[in-house]
Every structure is written in C-alpha cells, then in structure tokens.
Amino acid sequence: MNATGFSTWKGTWKEGDGTISTETDTLKNAFYSYASRFEGAKGASPEELLAAAHAGCFNQAIVNNFGMMGLKADMVNTSVSVEMGLDEENTPAITKLFVTVAARVPGISQKQFSYCADRARLRCSIAKALKCEIGMSATLVEA
Structure with a gap:
C-alpha cells in the first residue's frame, strides 16, 4: 500500500501560501503558510x-x-x-x-x-x- 500527499504553493517562502491534501480526500486543500507553520497563525502545518x-x-x-x-x-x-x-x-x-x-x-x-x-x-x-x-x-x- 502506498499513501500519497499533495501540496501546492505560490509566492515566496514568507509571503506565499499553499494547500495540503491527501489522495483519499481525508484532507482536501487545507490552507497553510509561513505564518501558520512558524507564527501560530490560522491554517495547517x-x-x-x-x-x-x-x-x-x-x-x-x-x-x-x-x-x-x-x-x-x-x-x-x-x-x-x-x-x-x-x-x-x-x-x-x-x-x-x-x-x-x-x-x-x-x-x-x-x-x-x-x-x-x-x-x-x-x-x-x-x-x-x-x-x-x-x-x-x-x-x-x-x-
């Protein structure tokens, strides 16, 4: 069995944003950004x-x-x-x-x-x- 995740990104590292998804649709286009990863802002990481x-x-x-x-x-x-x-x-x-x-x-x-x-x-x-x-x-x- 293989599991696959996907991500999109646009913009720069600190000012851009993207989405994270799983192949199974368990997670679909969850928003994430530099701020959601490193600064506690709303969004996934x-x-x-x-x-x-x-x-x-x-x-x-x-x-x-x-x-x-x-x-x-x-x-x-x-x-x-x-x-x-x-x-x-x-x-x-x-x-x-x-x-x-x-x-x-x-x-x-x-x-x-x-x-x-x-x-x-x-x-x-x-x-x-x-x-x-x-x-x-x-x-x-x-x-």
Missing part, C-alpha cells in the same frame, strides 16, 4: 499533520503490542507534539517529537505497559521514518 499521523500510527502499534500479550485495550489516547527549532545550518528543522499516551488495558502490569509503549515509540512505521529524537510520556489509566 505539515508538522501538525506529521504529529497526527504519528499519533495514529503509535496507537495501532501499541495495541498490536498488547495483542501479542493476549491483552485488549479499552482505551488509548495519544497526542504527539512536534518541536521546531533550527538545525546546524540555521534553517528550520524538527528537533524533537514527544508522545503522550494514556491507556486503559485490563490485566496489564506497569512493566508490560511500559514495554509496549516503548516498543511502539521506537517501532511504529512513522517513528522508523524519522531521524529526530522521539520522547514520550506514557500513562496507564486504572480501570
């Missing part, structure tokens, strides 16, 4: 979309890990924050991702949960594609 993709990928990875132990999650809520900074050439770069996960998994121990969360943090397909540090906070919610 590629980094926000990466964060959402990573959260979804992580959730499937962690529940797969639970399943390999014969366990089933009642709930998994995950957010991923993307930290932007400057690289060694003083250009914008993703410097860190941070995963925050809370899950309710009947019958799981803290040790098993930590193992599953850390394995998902390192092994989900989005994490494997990234070269930056991926931090995490994992919380097991009691039933």
Whole structure:
C-alpha cells in the first residue's frame, strides 16, 4: 500500500501560501503558510499533520503490542507534539517529537505497559521514518 500527499504553493517562502491534501480526500486543500507553520497563525502545518499521523500510527502499534500479550485495550489516547527549532545550518528543522499516551488495558502490569509503549515509540512505521529524537510520556489509566 502506498499513501500519497499533495501540496501546492505560490509566492515566496514568507509571503506565499499553499494547500495540503491527501489522495483519499481525508484532507482536501487545507490552507497553510509561513505564518501558520512558524507564527501560530490560522491554517495547517505539515508538522501538525506529521504529529497526527504519528499519533495514529503509535496507537495501532501499541495495541498490536498488547495483542501479542493476549491483552485488549479499552482505551488509548495519544497526542504527539512536534518541536521546531533550527538545525546546524540555521534553517528550520524538527528537533524533537514527544508522545503522550494514556491507556486503559485490563490485566496489564506497569512493566508490560511500559514495554509496549516503548516498543511502539521506537517501532511504529512513522517513528522508523524519522531521524529526530522521539520522547514520550506514557500513562496507564486504572480501570
């Protein structure tokens, strides 16, 4: 299976704007600009979309890990924050991702949960594609 994203852009880096879309029409012509990426203005950002993709990928990875132990999650809520900074050439770069996960998994121990969360943090397909540090906070919610 291949996934495809699209983007259009017109104008300069700081004064132009564009759209971001997915082949499946899940996201269609979402507006983005320099200001929406780096200054908190209204609009999308590629980094926000990466964060959402990573959260979804992580959730499937962690529940797969639970399943390999014969366990089933009642709930998994995950957010991923993307930290932007400057690289060694003083250009914008993703410097860190941070995963925050809370899950309710009947019958799981803290040790098993930590193992599953850390394995998902390192092994989900989005994490494997990234070269930056991926931090995490994992919380097991009691039933």
